[in-house]
Amino acid sequence: xxxxxxxxxxxxxxxxMVLLLKRLLYAPINDAMEARTKKIEDGLAAASAGEEARLKxxxxxxxxxxxxxxxxxxxxxxxxxRAAELQEESTLRARKDAAAIVDAGKAELEAEKxxxxxxxxxxxxxxxxxxxxxxxxxxxxxxxxxALIDEAISKELA
Amino acid sequence: MQIHLDTMLVTLTVAALIIGFSLWxxxxxxxxAPRGAQNAVEALIGFVNDTVRDNFPVHNPIIAPLALTIxxxxxxxxxxxxxxxxxxxxTAHLLGIEHFRPVPTNDLNLPVAMAxxxxxxxxxxxxxLKPGHFVKELLLQPFASLLLDSKNPVVKLLGVLLIPLNxxxxxxxxxxxxxxLSFRLFGNMFAGEVIxxxxxxxxxxxxxxxxxxxxxxxxxxxxxxxxxxWSLFHMFIGLLQAFIFMILxxxxxxxxxxPAEH
Numbered sequence: 001x002x003x004x005x006x007x008x009x010x011x012x013x014x015x016x017m018v019l020l021l022k023r024l025l026y027a028p029i030n031d032a033m034e035a036r037t038k039k040i041e042d043g044l045a046a047a048s049a050g051e052e053a054r055l056k057x058x059x060x061x062x063x064x065x066x067x068x069x070x071x072x073x074x075x076x077x078x079x080x081x082r083a084a085e086l087q088e089e090s091t092l093r094a095r096k097d098a099a100a101i102v103d104a105g106k107a108e109l110e111a112e113k114x115x116x117x118x119x120x121x122x123x124x125x126x127x128x129x130x131x132x133x134x135x136x137x138x139x140x141x142x143x144x145x146x147a148l149i150d151e152a153i154s155k156e157l158a
Numbered sequence: 159m160q161i162h163l164d165t166m167l168v169t170l171t172v173a174a175l176i177i178g179f180s181l182w183x184x185x186x187x188x189x190x191a192p193r194g195a196q197n198a199v200e201a202l203i204g205f206v207n208d209t210v211r212d213n214f215p216v217h218n219p220i221i222a223p224l225a226l227t228i229x230x231x232x233x234x235x236x237x238x239x240x241x242x243x244x245x246x247x248x249t250a251h252l253l254g255i256e257h258f259r260p261v262p263t264n265d266l267n268l269p270v271a272m273a274x275x276x277x278x279x280x281x282x283x284x285x286x287l288k289p290g291h292f293v294k295e296l297l298l299q300p301f302a303s304l305l306l307d308s309k310n311p312v313v314k315l316l317g318v319l320l321i322p323l324n325x326x327x328x329x330x331x332x333x334x335x336x337x338x339l340s341f342r343l344f345g346n347m348f349a350g351e352v353i354x355x356x357x358x359x360x361x362x363x364x365x366x367x368x369x370x371x372x373x374x375x376x377x378x379x380x381x382x383x384x385x386x387x388w389s390l391f392h393m394f395i396g397l398l399q400a401f402i403f404m405i406l407x408x409x410x411x412x413x414x415x416x417p418a419e420h
Contacts, residue, residue: 002266010268011275013166013173014271018220022223022227
């Protein structure tokens, strides 16, 4: 067991092995592993970014949906308010129209009543004059006695 | 100066096999999911990278290939004797080669050569990365406080006088590293080989006449199973010694890379 020339030979073999294995085996395999690791890391980062973007988009969509719902609720509420106002206006207008119709009817009725009264008065005056002519046997002067007859009728009707 | 042809022949064969395998694999490397041999080598390189990364404070591109070479080379050299120790020797004897020893790590030249290379690298990085600190350690440890901390001129003089002792102790301490590294590997593999030979001598029969007897046959069967058991255990020891050599080399180089403490 002595150290001899084999020692030098073994140093040369060992150093050559280190250099050759570094160049031929370690470096290519390590490069492939690092490239794969980097690719996986990039993929994971991209997936993470995609997931983040998806979550962000979902949050944005939820926000917009909430805003849209809020806007829809506001629109519905405004429409309901407007509908109530229109209903109220319609009711008021209908009432006003009804009152106007009733008033017009009343006025027409009153006019009709007055006209009927005038007609009745004229007919009663004519009948009265005819009756008086028969009773008295003389012809009455309408222009002279009509005022008198009207006054009498007016008193009776009143 | 003589040269051990058996050691040189086996190490060159192992080196040629490893380099040949590397060249073969180099042309088959794929970027996607690895398969077969590439998968196994990637697992091995990943293990070496993790070991170096766990122990090393800085990145040095030569350390991981060095650790890989030590592990693979020592393991394969140790595993040459997965064949019964006497078989290769006997074959070599038939070919006219006397005293053939198949396991190169049994020859002190190989472990010492590797340990000296590692030691040279340790010294190189010590001088390169922290030259002042290393020289200070060489000259002033372990009695640095006598010279540096004391204000008494007599004690300081004593500290100066102790510099040769410090230097001697430090040289012994540094030399102990490659010595322990190489002798651990050599001792384990040599002992394993001796036990192989003992099993062969004690249990295996020496002639055909002995084999014909019941005792001789029984001894041969027992010898076969004992030898097989020891072969498996010795393979485990070979793997363990390869790992220990690698990890200690990484640790020694890591210490050389550690920043100097003030």
